Amino acid sequence: MDFYGVALGSRLLLGTAGYPSPAILAEAVRRSGAEVVTVSLRRESGAERAGQGFWSLIRELGVRVLPNTAGCHTVREAVTTAQMAREVFGTSWIKLEVIGNHDTLQPDVFGLVEAAGLLAADGFEVFPYTTEDLVVGERLVEAGCRVLMPWGAPIGSGRGLNNLYGLRAMRAHFPDIPLVVDAGIGLPSQAAAAMELGYDAVLLNTAVARAGDPALMAAAFGQAIEAGRQAYLAEPMPMRDMAVPSTPVLGLAFRG
Amino acid sequence: MKILVNNAAREIAGPSLADAVEQLGFGNAVVATAVDGDFVPARKRASMMLRDGHAVEVLAPMQGG
Numbered sequence: 385m386d387f388y389g390v391a392l393g394s395r396l397l398l399g400t401a402g403y404p405s406p407a408i409l410a411e412a413v414r415r416s417g418a419e420v421v422t423v424s425l426r427r428e429s430g431a432e433r434a435g436q437g438f439w440s441l442i443r444e445l446g447v448r449v450l451p452n453t454a455g456c457h458t459v460r461e462a463v464t465t466a467q468m469a470r471e472v473f474g475t476s477w478i479k480l481e482v483i484g485n486h487d488t489l490q491p492d493v494f495g496l497v498e499a500a501g502l503l504a505a506d507g508f509e510v511f512p513y514t515t516e517d518l519v520v521g522e523r524l525v526e527a528g529c530r531v532l533m534p535w536g537a538p539i540g541s542g543r544g545l546n547n548l549y550g551l552r553a554m555r556a557h558f559p560d561i562p563l564v565v566d567a568g569i570g571l572p573s574q575a576a577a578a579m580e581l582g583y584d585a586v587l588l589n590t591a592v593a594r595a596g597d598p599a600l601m602a603a604a605f606g607q608a609i610e611a612g613r614q615a616y617l618a619e620p621m622p623m624r625d626m627a628v629p630s631t632p633v634l635g636l637a638f639r640g
Numbered sequence: 641m642k643i644l645v646n647n648a649a650r651e652i653a654g655p656s657l658a659d660a661v662e663q664l665g666f667g668n669a670v671v672a673t674a675v676d677g678d679f680v681p682a683r684k685r686a687s688m689m690l691r692d693g694h695a696v697e698v699l700a701p702m703q704g705g
Contacts, residue, residue, distance in 0.1 A: 399705030409703075424704025425672065427646040427697065430665025435700025439670055442701070452704045460677060467679035468672030468699050539705070589705030 385584050387531050387562055388477070388509040390448070394419045395579065396609050397450065397564065398602065399589020406441050408598050413445050416602035420448045422479055422587065424455075425469055450511060452479040457492070459499045466503050478503060479511045479533070479566075479587075489539040489567075493520045497527055504528025513566050516550035518557050525561060532558060533566035533587060536578065540590045542570025545577055555582045572601075572608030579612025580620065644695040658685035660696060671700045 385392050398418040403409035413421055423442060428435050442449060451469035456462035459482060466478045482499055484492030491514050500510045504527055512524050516534040524532060534554055537543035545551055546568065555563060565578040566587040575586045586609055595601035641654050645664060652660050657673060657680055673680045674697040680688050690696070 399703075401703035401705045403703075422704050424702045425699040426702035428666070428669065428671050428700035429646075430669075430698075433666075433669055433700070435671075435702050436669055438703060439701035454704055464674055464677060464679050465699075468674060468697075471679075471681060472670055472672045472699070472701060 385562065387511070392419050392448075392585075393417075394606065394609075395585040395613055396575075396606055397422065397566075397585055397587040398592060399587070400438075400442065401589055402593035403598055406438070409593075410441060410445060411599040412592055412602040413447060415599045415606070416592070417606040418447065418602075420450050421445070422450045422452050422589065423473065424452050425465060425472060448477075449473050449475060450477050450479050451475065452513075453481045455483065456481060457483050459495045459502070462495070462499045463502050466499075466508060467506075470508065476507055476509050477511065478508050479513060481513045490535070491515060493517065496520070497523045500524050500529055501527035511564070516547055516554050518554060521554060521558060521561075525558070529561075531562045531564065533564040535567040536565045536574065537568025539567045541568050542591060543568050544570055544574035545581075548577075548581075551578070551583070552581055572604045575605055576608040576612035576615070579609055580615050582616050585609075641690060641692050643690055643693065646698060647695075652690075654690045656686050657688040657690055657696065660690055661685060661698065664698065666698060669700065671698050673698055 394417045396416055396418045397420045398416050399422045451473045453462040453465045456465055462482050482492045482495035483489055496512055500512050503510050510529045511531045511533055512529050513533050521532050537546045562584040564585045564587050565583050569575050569588040570591050578586050592598050592602045652663050676695050
C-alpha cells in the first residue's frame, strides 16, 4: 500500500488525541503497529508551551505524521491551517477536514472540494475526510486528491460502518485510488469489516484512546485490520439467503 | 502596540512579527504564525511589520484525530 508514493506496512492510521497520558499514547502507538499518526495544531501559550512536549513525544516514536485541519469550518481556515501545519510538521501531507455541521461533524463537501483544489495546486498531498458520495469523490480526484477518506460514521460515535452499500459502491467506483475509512469506528470487528470490503486502510482514534486499556485495544485493532485485509485477499464466499449443507449428503446412512 | 495574540489582547513592543514571537516567549519553540487569517512563514516574520489591531495566531503541535 502506498499513499502519494510512500509505501507503508501497516494499514492502521492512529489518532493521538484523548489518551489518559502521553505514556499510554506512546504505548498504544507502539502496540498498534501504526506507521502514521494524526496530529493537529492549536493555540500555544508562550508560558506553558504544551505543544513542544507533545511534539518531542511524537518525534521519539519515529512514525510519520498526518496533520489535520480539524475544527475548521471554512475553506480559508482550512487552507491557512494546512499551510501552518506544513511548516511546523515538515510534511506536505494534510488530512483535510472542512466541517459542515456541529452535531454530526460531517464534512462540508463543497468547501472540501474547493480547499482540496487550492491545496493540491500549492503542492500539498491531500487526504480528504469526505462522505461516501461518489460524485464528491470524483470532484476530489479531479481536484488532485490521490487518496479518499470516507467516513464510516460520525466522528467519535463508534457506530461503525453506517452505509455498507455506499462504502462498497465507493470501492468499486474507485478501484485505483487508495481508500481509507476515517471516523466512526468503535470496534476491531468494524475495522475488519472495512478491510473485508477492500478498503486500503482504517483511520481511528477514539476507539483506542477511550478504551479501558488503550494499548491492548490498539493491538486488537492492528490484528483485526490485518485479518480483514487477508480475508479480502482470500476472496470471501458469496452470501446466500438459504442454508447449504457443508457436510456432504452423498452416502448418508438410513436413506433409501 | 496593542494586538490580539490567540484572541487575547496583548501589549508588545514589536515592530516585526519575529520580534513579537520573541517577546511573547516563544523564542525557539516550534510554532507557526498567521496574521489576520493569513499564514506568515517563519522566514517572512522579520519583514512582517505589525500594527495596532493585528490579530496574530501562534499555533503549535497538538494531539489530533
